[in-house]
Amino acid sequence: MATAALNERLTLQIPLPSPRLAKIAADVLDVDKDLKPEVSRRLISTQDNILILDFQTSTLKLLRTVVNSSLEMVQMVVSTMASFDTESEEP
Amino acid sequence: MIALGLEGSANKLGVGLIRHDMSTSPPTVTILANIRHTYHPPPGEGFLPKDTAQHHRSHILQLVKEAMAEGQITPKDISVICFTKGPGMGGPLTSVATVARTLALMWNKELVGVNHCVGHIEMGRQITGAENPVVLYVSGGNTQVIAYAEKRYRIFGEALDIAVGNCLDRFARVLNLPNDPAPGYNIEQLAKKGTKLLDLPYTVKGMDVSFSGVLTYIETNAPALLASGEYTAADLCFSLQETVFAMLVETTERAMAHIGSREVLIVGGVGCNKRLQEMMDQMASQRDGKVFATDERFCIDNGIMIAQAGILAYQTGYTTPLEKTWCTQRFRTDEVFVAWRE
Numbered sequence: 001m002a003t004a005a006l007n008e009r010l011t012l013q014i015p016l017p018s019p020r021l022a023k024i025a026a027d028v029l030d031v032d033k034d035l036k037p038e039v040s041r042r043l044i045s046t047q048d049n050i051l052i053l054d055f056q057t058s059t060l061k062l063l064r065t066v067v068n069s070s071l072e073m074v075q076m077v078v079s080t081m082a083s084f085d086t087e088s089e090e091p
Numbered sequence: 092m093i094a095l096g097l098e099g100s101a102n103k104l105g106v107g108l109i110r111h112d113m114s115t116s117p118p119t120v121t122i123l124a125n126i127r128h129t130y131h132p133p134p135g136e137g138f139l140p141k142d143t144a145q146h147h148r149s150h151i152l153q154l155v156k157e158a159m160a161e162g163q164i165t166p167k168d169i170s171v172i173c174f175t176k177g178p179g180m181g182g183p184l185t186s187v188a189t190v191a192r193t194l195a196l197m198w199n200k201e202l203v204g205v206n207h208c209v210g211h212i213e214m215g216r217q218i219t220g221a222e223n224p225v226v227l228y229v230s231g232g233n234t235q236v237i238a239y240a241e242k243r244y245r246i247f248g249e250a251l252d253i254a255v256g257n258c259l260d261r262f263a264r265v266l267n268l269p270n271d272p273a274p275g276y277n278i279e280q281l282a283k284k285g286t287k288l289l290d291l292p293y294t295v296k297g298m299d300v301s302f303s304g305v306l307t308y309i310e311t312n313a314p315a316l317l318a319s320g321e322y323t324a325a326d327l328c329f330s331l332q333e334t335v336f337a338m339l340v341e342t343t344e345r346a347m348a349h350i351g352s353r354e355v356l357i358v359g360g361v362g363c364n365k366r367l368q369e370m371m372d373q374m375a376s377q378r379d380g381k382v383f384a385t386d387e388r389f390c391i392d393n394g395i396m397i398a399q400a401g402i403l404a405y406q407t408g409y410t411t412p413l414e415k416t417w418c419t420q421r422f423r424t425d426e427v428f429v430a431w432r433e
Contacts, residue, residue: 024193024196024197025193027192027196027413028189028192028193028196029189031188031192031413031414031416031417032185032417032418033417069182072144072145072148072186073185073186073189075148076148076186076189076190076193077189077193079152080152080189080190080193080194080197081193081197083152083155083156084152084155084166084193084194084197084198085197086166086167086197086198087197
């Protein structure tokens with residue numbers, strides 16, 4: 001079977017309040033691996049306080065799907081941090 | 092030692108906080124908080140993964156806040172964060188696990204991924220004090236007859252196709268019963284008014300049971316039966332319950348006979364059903380046995396059972412490393428090494 005070319009690309013750069021939180025977000029999200037890496041891949045990295053999500057898929061539809069579901073999880077992580085981060089409370 | 096438990100494998104989102112006071116032997120167990128929020132689709136519909144996941148994401152932070160306030164717990168008091176690894180629905184499971192991971196990394200706590208079925212069993216044991224029962228685990232997603240042997244919860248029998256709760260829930264849709272508080276609950280109430288027993292397919296295969304046949308039969312024939320006036324909706328609910336529950340009692344009895352056990356513990360959402368408990372009790376009494384069941388706080392999916400099963404594993408030194416905290420829709424009950432029992 002010919003491997004699909006992952007021609008559809010998108011990169012999201014999401015600023016978090018600190019490098020520590022960006023790293024936590026990256027570690028949390030990276031646990032869930034790509035369901036079908038042959039057609040849809042997500043690479044997660046950080047640069048200082050920026051969370052970087054790199055998407056590569058074979059079709060636009062797949063790109064939309066994986067970006068939407070990733071953003072739902074990013075939103076969950078960010079709201080959890082906003083509600084419960086204790087380090088920010090320390091003087 | 093205090094554990095936070097997060098559960099969201101189906102449409103119930105639960106958060107629990109449990110304390111094990113290790114200064115006594117055995118440890119004194121206290122429930123600090125056990126709260127739940129349920130996603131109810133409109134009558135005639137079932138809950139879909141995407142909507143369920145969204146429900147969980149919308150409510151989980153508020154539930155965690157409320158649980159910690161009720162238990163008067165701050166992050167530093169928590170020893171371990173437990174969450175449902177599986178089995179269940181993928182999106183909902185992952186939404187909840189994502190929160191567990193984030194809290195664990197922010198607060199610097201260990202994580203324990205818990206098997207949902209084992210959570211039910213351990214909470215049932217804790218609440219009822221049953222020593223070594225045959226366990227009937229019955230819910231919308233699972234139907235298993237389980238007994239403990241040599242560090243594993245062994246599956247003696249199970250539903251071959253759909254869970255008994257799924258059968259009941261899908262029949263509730265045919266009757267357009269409300270999903271609030273639960274379709275099974277509404278079937279149970281309606282069944283109490285039933286008087287006429289309809290002969291339905293009864294499918295027990297050795298130690299296993301099958302429900303897709305009886306569901307297809309009753310889904311197909313209900314409209315005509317109701318229209319003819321021969322049977323009421325209450326009669327159909329009554330007939331379905333009597334049939335499927337008798338199948339469960341038969342296979343549970345078979346397991347009891349094989350093991351020589353005199354105790355039955357019923358766990359899972361369908362375990363709240365009083366008629367099932369009554370029928371099981373009739374069988375158990377004939378064998379000089381006893382039935383243990385819990386109330387809706389613990390039968391129905393909840394966070395405290397995850398905290399309980401998680402803390403028991405944690406006490407044996409078990410933790411789940413971050414890279415292994417992914418969720419899985421299939422997770423067999425006997426995959427878990429029950430290190431905390433003899």
